[in-house]
Amino acid sequence: MRYAIAIGAVLAAVLWITPPAHAQQAAAGAAGLDFDYFRANVQPIFLAKRPGHARCVSCHIDGTPMRLQALSPGSATWNEEQSRKNFEVIRQRVAANNVTASKLLMHPLTPEAGGDLYHSGGKHWTSQSDPEWQALATWVKGSTGRAAAASPGKVRIIQTNSAGDNVSIIDPVSNKVVGEITGIEVGHGAAVSPDGTRIYVTNESTSTVDVADATTYRVMSKIPLSGHPNNFGITRDGGKLFISITGEKGGVDVVDTAAGRLAKTVPIKGGVHNTYVTPDGRYAVAGSIGGQTVNVIDTATNELVWSVNLGLGVRPMTFEANADGSTKRIYAQLSEFNGFSVIDFATRKEATRIKLPELAAGKRPVQVGGNVSHGMAVTADQKILIVNSRLNNTVYKYSLPDLKVVGSVEMTGGIDPNWVTLTPDGRTAYVAMSGSNWVSAIDIATMKESARIPVGFVPKRNITARLQ
Ligand code: HEC
Numbered sequence: 205m206r207y208a209i210a211i212g213a214v215l216a217a218v219l220w221i222t223p224p225a226h227a228q229q230a231a232a233g234a235a236g237l238d239f240d241y242f243r244a245n246v247q248p249i250f251l252a253k254r255p256g257h258a259r260c261v262s263c264h265i266d267g268t269p270m271r272l273q274a275l276s277p278g279s280a281t282w283n284e285e286q287s288r289k290n291f292e293v294i295r296q297r298v299a300a301n302n303v304t305a306s307k308l309l310m311h312p313l314t315p316e317a318g319g320d321l322y323h324s325g326g327k328h329w330t331s332q333s334d335p336e337w338q339a340l341a342t343w344v345k346g347s348t349g350r351a352a353a354a355s356p357g358k359v360r361i362i363q364t365n366s367a368g369d370n371v372s373i374i375d376p377v378s379n380k381v382v383g384e385i386t387g388i389e390v391g392h393g394a395a396v397s398p399d400g401t402r403i404y405v406t407n408e409s410t411s412t413v414d415v416a417d418a419t420t421y422r423v424m425s426k427i428p429l430s431g432h433p434n435n436f437g438i439t440r441d442g443g444k445l446f447i448s449i450t451g452e453k454g455g456v457d458v459v460d461t462a463a464g465r466l467a468k469t470v471p472i473k474g475g476v477h478n479t480y481v482t483p484d485g486r487y488a489v490a491g492s493i494g495g496q497t498v499n500v501i502d503t504a505t506n507e508l509v510w511s512v513n514l515g516l517g518v519r520p521m522t523f524e525a526n527a528d529g530s531t532k533r534i535y536a537q538l539s540e541f542n543g544f545s546v547i548d549f550a551t552r553k554e555a556t557r558i559k560l561p562e563l564a565a566g567k568r569p570v571q572v573g574g575n576v577s578h579g580m581a582v583t584a585d586q587k588i589l590i591v592n593s594r595l596n597n598t599v600y601k602y603s604l605p606d607l608k609v610v611g612s613v614e615m616t617g618g619i620d621p622n623w624v625t626l627t628p629d630g631r632t633a634y635v636a637m638s639g640s641n642w643v644s645a646i647d648i649a650t651m652k653e654s655a656r657i658p659v660g661f662v663p664k665r666n667i668t669a670r671l672q
Pocket of ligand 1 (some may be wrong): 249250257258259260261262263264268269270297307308309312322323324325326328554
């Protein structure tokens with residue numbers, strides 16, 4: 205009897221030691237984790253049969269940590285009450301907005317794809333592009349509402365063609381164009397609604413944002429803007445578009461997508477060329493070429509919060525996030541500068557300016573215009589920054605956060621690496637080769653070109669999105 209009590213005390217001590225870490229994660233996760241999404245999209249993963257693998261439920265209902273509710277006799281899934289209990293158990297194994305700190309995502313993922321070393325239940329996913337893994341990531345990142353109800357959809361690269369009359373949709377698995385939106389001349393930027401049903405494209409020829417159906421690729425409607433549009437960003441809930449408007453009277457148009465109309469224009473001196481929404485969705489960041497400024501707008505209030513002047517026209521930007529998902533640094537390319545500026549988000553100041561490597565002796569720069577370094581992207585794990593140089597006809601790989609060059613690829617045979625987007629697993633960069641009318645796929649690990657995908661005329665802006 206005394207022995208039993210002693211064991212009980214040891215067990216209690218062990219249990220006492222483990223919960224704080226879980227409790228901490230649960231507290232962080234409590235706000236953003238959506239129960240309906242969990243029930244519709246996460247729980248089915250535990251029941252799914254993968255070839256060669258035992259199912260999650262076959263072990264996790266009995267005898268393992270992360271104990272799921274037993275299924276009621278004759279029932280293929282959990283009822284509401286059981287689902288709520290499962291939700292409580294599972295949310296202790298994830299950290300809100302932080303996939304790498306979420307055991308649920310790291311434990312069944314192969315180490316090669318970024319997962320942890322060992323899971324007694326085996327490695328069920330070999331890539332972060334796996335739709336199941338993506339469904340979990342969507343949940344951890346705090347998806348709710350309309351986006352939450354939808355399944356995660358297929359990953360696509362959306363390539364606008366700046367001198368064409370179409371938008372090319374690329375499948376990054378087959379590296380083929382699998383769809384085309386026609387009837388958009390001089391398309392500039394693109395964005396996709398979080399439920400993957402609509403593709404928005406800014407149309408320079410009609411000064412509208414065109415709304416296309418993601419299944420039929422037909423333009424369904426056109427929303428008039430206050431002026432000539434360039435690039436734009438979408439909020440995480442899909443409710444607002446923040447659209448660059450160029451020219452002296454320009455600024456940022458805020459479009460209400462539910463109402464299908466312009467809600468407000470935030471004036472910005474010198475007009476705006478590129479606007480992005482930060483990875484945490486809290487800010488729209490607008491770069492002005494004429495005003496030489498980076499401008500940060502609160503996406504909740506649509507008000508300008510702060511600006512920084514960089515002394516040169518501001519071109520493409522990308523963002524590095526903190527572990528909690530908030531913005532750490534803005535990387536901004538500048539007119540006539542073969543490199544980029546590094547802006548510290550917390551202090552709102554330029555921290556440093558990085559020059560890209562000089563060309564090797566005997567190599568000639570490529571004369572493609574003033575914006576010599578154009579197109580940048582950060583991998584989802586925040587470890588790599590990809591930077592194009594049009595001047596050097598080369599794509600560079602920098603390590604983060606230390607900003608050291610760790611690789612590069614000269615785009616031999618092609619002209620003008622002008623824009624870049626990455627797959628969600630951070631393995632492949634899709635670089636628009638504006639002078640060659642194709643998109644190059646680059647394997648980021650080896651920095652080797654792995655495919656060339658012919659698209660429309662003078663392809664520039666591209667994005668990665670999930671379509672239904
Ligand atoms: C063959 C049995 C088995 C299968 C199948 C299995 N697991 Fe596990 N799982 C375990 C065992 C045993 C542990 C505890 C030891 C360990 O962490 O490796 C565990 C641990 C875990 C943990 C860590 C729990 C904690 O609190 O530390 C997570 C998360 C997890 N599994 C998720 C899954 C998911 C998701 C699936 C399905 C895709 C799955 N497991 C399939 C046996 C299994």
